[in-house]
Amino acid sequence: MKKLIKYLMLLTVLTILFVKTADAQAVYITKTGSKYHDETCQYLSHSKYPIALIDAKERGYEPCKVCKPTTTVTRKEIEIEKSKIIEPPRIEKNVVSKQCSVRAKTTGNRCRRMTKNVSGKCWQHE
Incomplete structure (x- = not known):
């Protein structure tokens, strides 16, 4: 019985950790910024576009120094709902x-x- 309880507790902890890592893969960018942010960052008050961490790094975005979002990719394929991801508008840089x-x-x-x-x-x- 004790082994079963320990096994269930371990399974619960691993599930919570897995869910947290899956959620941490979604970062947010702003309309005109060059950095990606955590969902609770103060710089996301005006515009907020969800994007996968891999895509943000491929597009050349850097991590925000205020909210310090996750910088490591733990999985190669990220499962974020397509309805949640919005393509930010293209803005001319020059x-x-x-x-x-x-x-x-x-x-x-x-x-x-x-x-x-x-x-x-x-x-x-x-």
Whole structure:
């Protein structure tokens, strides 16, 4: 009877450890960042895209220094539900700055500030 209890306890511990390693394989990236994060990281407040750890490393993402997510891959095949993984939008890395598109109401002159924002407006006119 004691052997059975020990065996069941060992099986339970191993199951918990296996589930934790399977969950640790899912990391998160942001829309514009170059690092991958843990699910509870403070930098994921605005955008959060789940991705497999292997894919994150293949794409050149580095681990976050704040949340310190797992960096080792324990299994070659990761089973993450396809509905959970969302492909992040592609953003051009080499964006050229351009002049703000807003014109003054009284003079009609354009704003002199330069911006890399997609909207074409500088920080003051957003």
